[in-house]
Amino acid sequence: MPFAHVDYIDFDSLLTDDEKLVRRTARQFVEAEVIPIIEKHNREGSFPRHLVPKLAELGFFGASLKGYGCAGMSNVEYGLVMQELERGDSGLRSFVSVQSALVMYPIYAYGNDAQKDQWLPKLQKGEAIGCFGLTEPQFGSNPGGMLTRATRKGDRYILNGEKMWITSGSIADVAVIWAKTEDGVIRGFLVEKGTPGFKAWDVHGKWSLRASVTSGLAMTDCEIPAANLLPGVEGLKGPLGCLTQARYGIGWGATGAAMACYDAALQYAKQRKQFAGKPIASHQLVQEKLAWMITEISKAQLLAWQVGRLKDAGKADFSKVSMLKMNNVWMALECARKSRDILGANGIVDDYCVMRHMMNLESVYTYEGTHDIHKLIIGDKITGIPAYA
Amino acid sequence: MNIVVCVKQVPAKDAPLAIPEGAAWIRETDIGFELNEPDGYALEEALRLKEKHGGEVVAVSMGPERSKQAIKEALAKGAERGVHISDDKFYELDPLGSARCLAAAIKREKFDLVLTGLQSDDHGFGQTGVLLAELLGLPHATIIMQIDAADGRLKLKRELEAGWFQWVELPLPAVLSIQSGINKPRYATLKGIMAAKKKEIATLTRAELGVTVSPTQRIERIYVPKKTKKTEILTGTAKEAAAKLVEKLKHEARVL
Ligand SMILES: Cc1cc2nc3c(=O)[nH]c(=O)nc-3n(C[C@H](O)[C@H](O)[C@H](O)COP(=O)(O)OP(=O)(O)OC[C@H]3O[C@@H](n4cnc5c(N)ncnc54)[C@H](O)[C@@H]3O)c2cc1C
Ligand SMILES: Cc1cc2nc3c(=O)[nH]c(=O)nc-3n(C[C@H](O)[C@H](O)[C@H](O)COP(=O)(O)OP(=O)(O)OC[C@H]3O[C@@H](n4cnc5c(N)ncnc54)[C@H](O)[C@@H]3O)c2cc1C
Numbered sequence: 162m163p164f165a166h167v168d169y170i171d172f173d174s175l176l177t178d179d180e181k182l183v184r185r186t187a188r189q190f191v192e193a194e195v196i197p198i199i200e201k202h203n204r205e206g207s208f209p210r211h212l213v214p215k216l217a218e219l220g221f222f223g224a225s226l227k228g229y230g231c232a233g234m235s236n237v238e239y240g241l242v243m244q245e246l247e248r249g250d251s252g253l254r255s256f257v258s259v260q261s262a263l264v265m266y267p268i269y270a271y272g273n274d275a276q277k278d279q280w281l282p283k284l285q286k287g288e289a290i291g292c293f294g295l296t297e298p299q300f301g302s303n304p305g306g307m308l309t310r311a312t313r314k315g316d317r318y319i320l321n322g323e324k325m326w327i328t329s330g331s332i333a334d335v336a337v338i339w340a341k342t343e344d345g346v347i348r349g350f351l352v353e354k355g356t357p358g359f360k361a362w363d364v365h366g367k368w369s370l371r372a373s374v375t376s377g378l379a380m381t382d383c384e385i386p387a388a389n390l391l392p393g394v395e396g397l398k399g400p401l402g403c404l405t406q407a408r409y410g411i412g413w414g415a416t417g418a419a420m421a422c423y424d425a426a427l428q429y430a431k432q433r434k435q436f437a438g439k440p441i442a443s444h445q446l447v448q449e450k451l452a453w454m455i456t457e458i459s460k461a462q463l464l465a466w467q468v469g470r471l472k473d474a475g476k477a478d479f480s481k482v483s484m485l486k487m488n489n490v491w492m493a494l495e496c497a498r499k500s501r502d503i504l505g506a507n508g509i510v511d512d513y514c515v516m517r518h519m520m521n522l523e524s525v526y527t528y529e530g531t532h533d534i535h536k537l538i539i540g541d542k543i544t545g546i547p548a549y550a
Numbered sequence: 551m552n553i554v555v556c557v558k559q560v561p562a563k564d565a566p567l568a569i570p571e572g573a574a575w576i577r578e579t580d581i582g583f584e585l586n587e588p589d590g591y592a593l594e595e596a597l598r599l600k601e602k603h604g605g606e607v608v609a610v611s612m613g614p615e616r617s618k619q620a621i622k623e624a625l626a627k628g629a630e631r632g633v634h635i636s637d638d639k640f641y642e643l644d645p646l647g648s649a650r651c652l653a654a655a656i657k658r659e660k661f662d663l664v665l666t667g668l669q670s671d672d673h674g675f676g677q678t679g680v681l682l683a684e685l686l687g688l689p690h691a692t693i694i695m696q697i698d699a700a701d702g703r704l705k706l707k708r709e710l711e712a713g714w715f716q717w718v719e720l721p722l723p724a725v726l727s728i729q730s731g732i733n734k735p736r737y738a739t740l741k742g743i744m745a746a747k748k749k750e751i752a753t754l755t756r757a758e759l760g761v762t763v764s765p766t767q768r769i770e771r772i773y774v775p776k777k778t779k780k781t782e783i784l785t786g787t788a789k790e791a792a793a794k795l796v797e798k799l800k801h802e803a804r805v806l
Binding site: 163164165166168171173178179181182183185186189190218219220221224232233234238242 | 562564565566580582584618619622623626737738739740741743744746747
């Protein structure tokens with residue numbers, strides 16, 4: 162049975178006609194182009210690259226940016242696209258998040274005109290793919306400790322270091338690399354594919370985000386023009402500013418994955434009969450799980466919507482986005498686990514979407530700031546006492 | 551070629567439908583609505599004809615305020631303008647009443663062609679297009695699979711039963727009901743949705759159109775068909791029973 166719209170609290174009455182239309186486009190696309198092929202890609206561990214031009218044509222890359230061929234969507238509209246994409250697959254949504262929020266956004270926000278003109282139209286059209294290199298083998302939650310260095314030599318920078326867990330790394334035409342200059346300040350650099358000294362390889366053996374490319378990057382005396390430095394930002398606030406954009410999208414995206422799992426579990430529970438020929442949906446313990454899910458999904462929608470409206474008004478600082486990312490990904494993972502339970506043995510096979518979402522969400526729980534790091538961000542905000550170290 | 555395309559908003563396919571006891575219509579609160587799927591094919595055909603021959607596409611929809619959403623979808627996909635016949639009681643109209651309202655609104659337009667979907671996914675009358683043509687006094691053809699337009703005439707491929715097709719020719723202006731599946735409707739792109747914000751939707755009421763209608767037919771009651779189970783033992787030799795079974799699978803169950 163096809164996915165049925167999930168809306169318990171008449172959430173739709175909070176949306177404008179245009180917002181609903183944007184969601185409809187994304188949902189139709191996912192239903193027609195993603196659902197039929199995603200289990201195969203997940204099984205093979207391959208990225209559905211043929212979807213890139215279609216995603217571009219629909220305007221999904223850099224959807225909330227203005228100019229350069231971008232659609233100029235509101236934050237709620239952008240969020241609804243993320244929700245629908247992740248209803249399909251977290252890996253696909255990750256690709257769009259990285260392209261939009263982690264590559265196009267920093268070029269848009271911190272780049273000069275030459276950099277914007279060179280990259281944004283191509284990235285918007287999907288003619289170029291980007292990746293974002295912040296995490297290193299030794300520095301994940303604490304990126305400020307990064308070891309990657311950029312040394313100035315005349316009109317060039319020389320990059321040395323290693324990045325790890327980089328989404329789209331080996332397929333990217335341009336990498337936004339965060340590195341420390343000689344004065345110890347974090348700066349962003351654009352590194353083009355094929356630059357001598359720049360190498361990318363893929364992480365294999367993943368049980369999560371299998372339909373997304375995850376790579377390691379190595380830079381060994383990798384020389385780039387000094388003009389590839391993003392001039393507009395210095396320090397950790399550069400990459401963190403990008404992460405705030407991406408985490409916002411994840412908050413919506415996770416809601417989509419939760420909806421997919423809930424819908425699968427609800428349909429299954431109404432059909433599947435155990436004990437006295439009664440559907441398992443008639444048992445209190447099963448209803449408890451379904452009721453928990455729809456309640457959490459409804460709360461998550463409201464949180465996402467409110468942060469989106471705040472963001473449109475320029476009032477959503479990173480700490481609010483942290484709450485959105487933390488709560489919604491956690492609830493989605495719980496929904497996936499409960500749905501898996503309700504599907505019994507069928508829950509472990511890829512005839513159903515649930516186990517795939519569950520495994521994907523384990524990554525989403527960790528990347529872009531782990532669940533606990535977001536707790537610390539909120540804790541810092543409300544107590545004024547940073548507790549990271 | 552100026553084309554008017556009639557688009558209707560209907561309950562979303564995945565909406566949970568509730569029918570109050572003895573009611574003549576579903577409960578409309580708490581459900582989502584969407585563009586009638588067959589109308590999506592008519593819209594796509596209109597857009598393709600416009601892209602080939604020039605002109606404009608005007609999307610016309612009748613219904614309550616919410617049905618503007620169907621027009622906005624058409625505008626986002628590339629229609630130039632919208633006309634909304636604002637009517638909170640449109641579900642009381644029978645197909646003749648609907649066609650009268652639509653005809654009155656369409657007569658105000660300068661058009662070469664009117665396209666409708668095959669039927670609506672809610673009432674499924676399948677008559678509105680035909681009645682509309684009669685009221686406009688124009689030639690009409692249904693179940694259109696292909697449109698070739700040249701020199702003010704249309705060459706049309708119609709789908710008949712059992713895999714048969716028919717080619718007919720009509721002069722313009724004309725009214726056509728488009729077969730579902732004739733094309734692959736485009737998506738409303740995000741840029742299209744942004745561009746549609748600036749496009750015009752004119753609003754007309756039944757009173758402004760000067761249409762009064764008294765229903766010629768009425769829905770008594772709607773209900774979900776009751777599931778019934780019937781067991782039949784096929785008698786005769788194995789060969790005879792197998793032949794009977796094949797007949798039944800072919801003509802009753804229609805699975806062969
Ligand atoms: C599929 C995938 C794709 C990714 N894509 C990208 C990408 O495109 N670009 C990129 O730069 N990175 C990417 N990442 C990396 C991701 O951002 C990091 O994995 C994440 O930041 C966590 O870092 P870590 O894995 O080193 O875990 P660690 O930082 O080692 O954390 C491990 C555990 O320790 C906890 N912990 C750490 N510090 C504290 C503390 N102070 N207090 C309490 N608990 C703490 C964490 O919460 C976690 O539970 C990706 C990761 C995955 C899995
Ligand atoms: C990897 C694997 C290997 C297996 N190997 C074997 C094997 O070797 N031999 C074998 O015989 N079986 C085997 N099984 C099957 C296993 O025992 C069943 O999956 C298990 O008993 C659950 O049954 P089910 O999958 O049909 O789920 P269901 O019984 O349909 O249950 C699905 C959900 O409904 C709930 N539920 C059902 N009834 C009620 C109720 N009355 N009240 C409240 N909640 C209810 C359950 O808790 C669960 O959440 C295997 C399963 C797996 C996954």
